[in-house]
Amino acid sequence: MAIDLLPDEKSIAQTAKEFGVSFRTLRFYESKGLIKPLRIGTSRIYTSDDRVRLKLIATGKRLGFSLAQIHELIGEAAMKSEADESERAAGSSLTELLSKDQIGQQLQIIERQREEIDQSIAELKQILQRDTTSST
Incomplete structure (x- = not known):
């Protein structure tokens, strides 16, 4: 059974390929x-919110943060978003x-x-x- 997706929704295959x-x-x-896709039967539907979170995860991993740290940051972003909906766009950048x-702590870790x-x-x-020297 094919599921009709809205323009901002993607299947697991589309999302996996995108990221x-x-x-x-x-x-x-x-x-x-870390993400909460919609579930329709056994299918997962990824919304723009999920994709924003996946971008945050990718950025966090690239910067050397653990998934636990990223989870905490995403939680802080969600609370900030709920407190003031106009701040939601700020959640798109880790x-x-x-x-x-x-940032300073992570920089020290990476420099070490x-x-x-x-x-x-x-x-x-x-x-x-x-x-090389001893073999000649």
């Missing part, structure tokens, strides 16, 4: 309360929801990770250079 994720990922996000402290990666690269280059 480059699997059906399983969308179902996982749903199980964690960076607008983050405090300077949160980069330093560790740089150290690992330097160590591997030294090992490679030693092996």
